[in-house]
Amino acid sequence: MSVENAPVVDVDEAAIPVEKKMYYRFESNDKKEFRVSELAIQQSETLNRLVEAMGYTSEDVENKPAIAIENIDGKTLKLVFQWCEHHKGEAIPVDDGSVPKIVEIPEFDAKLMDIDNGLLFKLIWAADYLNIVQLLNVSCKKVANMAQGKTPAQLRRVYLLPSDEEDEAAKRAAQEAQDPRAREVEEEFEERKRQGGNSFF
Amino acid sequence: MGFRILNLPLVPFREILKMLEFSEIISISFCSQRCHNVTKRNLYKLKDWGICCVMGPTPRIILQKGREKRDILEVFQDDSLKIPRWRTKVELITFTRTLFRVSMKTSRYLTSFWLDIQFGMFECAKYVTELFQKGLHMIHFGNESMWMMNIIEIITQPSVTKTYFHNVDHSHLNKIALLHVLETCSSDNLEILGWVDKGLRRFIRFGSFRTIDVFCGEWITVKHVTKMKCSHASITYSKWTYADINKFLRNWIYRGGMPNLRWFNIGIRVDRIREEAMLDGLEEFVKRTETKRKFLNSNAWYKFDGEKTEKDYQFNDGLEIHSRTGLVASIHIDSDTKQFRMAVWH
Numbered sequence: 001m002s003v004e005n006a007p008v009v010d011v012d013e014a015a016i017p018v019e020k021k022m023y024y025r026f027e028s029n030d031k032k033e034f035r036v037s038e039l040a041i042q043q044s045e046t047l048n049r050l051v052e053a054m055g056y057t058s059e060d061v062e063n064k065p066a067i068a069i070e071n072i073d074g075k076t077l078k079l080v081f082q083w084c085e086h087h088k089g090e091a092i093p094v095d096d097g098s099v100p101k102i103v104e105i106p107e108f109d110a111k112l113m114d115i116d117n118g119l120l121f122k123l124i125w126a127a128d129y130l131n132i133v134q135l136l137n138v139s140c141k142k143v144a145n146m147a148q149g150k151t152p153a154q155l156r157r158v159y160l161l162p163s164d165e166e167d168e169a170a171k172r173a174a175q176e177a178q179d180p181r182a183r184e185v186e187e188e189f190e191e192r193k194r195q196g197g198n199s200f201f
Numbered sequence: 202m203g204f205r206i207l208n209l210p211l212v213p214f215r216e217i218l219k220m221l222e223f224s225e226i227i228s229i230s231f232c233s234q235r236c237h238n239v240t241k242r243n244l245y246k247l248k249d250w251g252i253c254c255v256m257g258p259t260p261r262i263i264l265q266k267g268r269e270k271r272d273i274l275e276v277f278q279d280d281s282l283k284i285p286r287w288r289t290k291v292e293l294i295t296f297t298r299t300l301f302r303v304s305m306k307t308s309r310y311l312t313s314f315w316l317d318i319q320f321g322m323f324e325c326a327k328y329v330t331e332l333f334q335k336g337l338h339m340i341h342f343g344n345e346s347m348w349m350m351n352i353i354e355i356i357t358q359p360s361v362t363k364t365y366f367h368n369v370d371h372s373h374l375n376k377i378a379l380l381h382v383l384e385t386c387s388s389d390n391l392e393i394l395g396w397v398d399k400g401l402r403r404f405i406r407f408g409s410f411r412t413i414d415v416f417c418g419e420w421i422t423v424k425h426v427t428k429m430k431c432s433h434a435s436i437t438y439s440k441w442t443y444a445d446i447n448k449f450l451r452n453w454i455y456r457g458g459m460p461n462l463r464w465f466n467i468g469i470r471v472d473r474i475r476e477e478a479m480l481d482g483l484e485e486f487v488k489r490t491e492t493k494r495k496f497l498n499s500n501a502w503y504k505f506d507g508e509k510t511e512k513d514y515q516f517n518d519g520l521e522i523h524s525r526t527g528l529v530a531s532i533h534i535d536s537d538t539k540q541f542r543m544a545v546w547h
Contacts, residue, residue, distance in 0.1 A: 101219040117204040124213045144220035151305045152231040153292045160203035161232045
C-alpha cells in the first residue's frame with residue numbers, strides 16, 4: 001500500500017509542538033499502513049523505544065519502508081492508534097498498588113471499545129504487547145465490568161470458563177490425541193464389560 | 202459471544218483481577234478448580250486489607266481496611282424454607298469434595314448455604330484465607346457465636362490480630378462468655394463492647410492478648426487490671442474513683458504491677474479533678490517537669506480511649522511518676538472526658 005492511500009488517523013495538529021511534527025509509518029500484519037504522530041507514539045513504551053533506537057529523520061520516515069508490527073492486524077492497530085492520537089501528550093498513569101484498582105473509562109474510550117469481544121481481546125493483547133498502560137487499564141476495566149453482580153454460573157458464560165467436567169474431558173481428549181492406543185484399550189475394555197467379562201486380562 | 206479471559210496473557214489477566222471487586226474474585230474462583238488455581242496463582246497480595254469473620258445478622262466474611270469494609274461471602278443456614286424470596290437463583294458449587302449452594306445477594310456478594318452453619322463458616326474462612334494467601338485478621342462474635350473463636354484452630358493459624366466481642370443486638374454480654382474470651386483470647390488486640398450485669402469474679406487468668414479495649418468496663422476492678430499482661434489497656438467507662446487510681450498507682454510503683462504496660466487509660470467517676478486525692482501518699486514518687494512528652498502509637502489497630510483515632514497523644518502537664526523498679530510514666534486526667542491517662546516510658 002502506498003503512503004498516499006494509507007488510512008490516516010485523525011490528528012489534532014494544534015496539540016503537537018511544531019518542532020516535533022513528525023509522523024511515523026507503521027504496517028500491520030495484513031499490510032495496512034498507518035501514519036502516527038510522534039507525540040501519540042509516546043503512549044506506547046514499546047514503540048517509543050523502537051523509534052528512539054531507530055533515530056529516524058523526517059526524510060527517513062518518508063523514504064524508508066513502514067515499520068512492521070507483525071503480531072497485530074490492521075483493524076486492531078487502527079483502534080490502538082486512534083486511542084494514542086486522542087490521548088497524546090497525556091501523562092502515563094503510575095499504579096499506586098491499591099486494590100480494587102479504580103479506573104474510569106472516558107466517553108471516547110467507551111465508544112472506541114464498543115466492539116465485539118473478539119476484537120476487544122485483540123485490543124487488550126495489543127495494548128499489552130505495545131505496553132500502552134492506560135489503554136490496557138481501560139480495556140481491562142471493560143472486561144472486569146462484565147463480572148459485576150454475576151454468579152459463578154453466569155461468569156462461566158461471560159468469560160467462557162470451562163466447568164470441571166469440561167476441563168476433565170479436554171484433558172482426556174488431549175491425552176488420547178497424544179496416545180491413540182489408550183483410546184483403543186479403553187474401547188476394548190468397554191466392549192468386554194458389555195459382553196459381561198469380569199476381567200480385562 | 203463471551204470473552205475468553207483465561208486465554209489472555211498474564212499481565213492483562215492480573216490487571217483484571219486487580220480491578221475486580223473482592224466478591225467477584227470469590228465468584229470467579231468458584232467457577233471451577235482450574236479457575237480457582239489460576240486466580241490464586243495470579244492474585245495480588247492483600248497489603249492493606251484484612252480478612253475478618255464477623256457475626257452480623259448472619260455470619261459473613263468481610264475485608265476491612267481502616268473503616269472501609271467490603272462484604273465478600275455470607276454464610277446462611279441451608280434450609281429451603283428459610284431462603285428468602287430475593288435469593289432468586291441458587292447454584293450448586295463443588296469444591297475440594299465439599300458441596301454447597303450459593304446465590305447472589307442484591308448487594309453483589311455471594312451467599313453460601315450450609316446444613317451446619319458453623320462448618321460453613323469454617324470452610325468459608327479457610328477458603329478465603331487460602332485464596333488470598335493471607336491469615337485471618339479479625340474475628341467478631343457475640344454471646345451466641347462463641348464457636349467463632351475456634352476458627353483459628355480450623356485454619357491452623359497461631360492467632361488473629363484482633364478479637365472483637367460484641368453482641369449484634371447490643372444485648373448484655375453473657376458473663377461466662379466474657380470470662381471465656383478474657384481467659385482464652387490469644388490475639389494481639391482484644392476489644393469488648395457491651396454491658397455485663399454484675400461484676401466478674403476477682404481472679405481471672407487473663408489470656409495473652411497484647412492490647413485490650415473495653416468500652417463498658419464497669420466490671421473491671423484494680424485487681425483485674427494489675428493482673429493483665431498486656432502493653433496497652435483502654436477502658437472508656439468504669440466505676441473507678443480516685444481511690445482506685447491511687448491503688449493502681451501504688452501497685453505499679455511498689456509491686457511493679459503490669460510490667461509490660463506502655464499505655465493505660467480509664468474513664469473514672471469523679472465530679473472534679475483532684476490530683477492530690479489521686480496521688481495521696483505517693484508524693485515522693487511524683488516529679489514535675491517542663492517536658493511535654495508525646496506517646497507515639499505504634500499499633501495501627503489501637504485507638505486511644507475510645508476516640509476511634511490512631512493519633513499520637515501528648516502529655517502537656519509534665520506530671521511524672523517513678524516506680525521503684527526505675528520506670529517513669531507520664532500521667533494526666535482529662536477534665537472534660539474524665540479519663541485518666543498514663544504512658545510508661547521504657
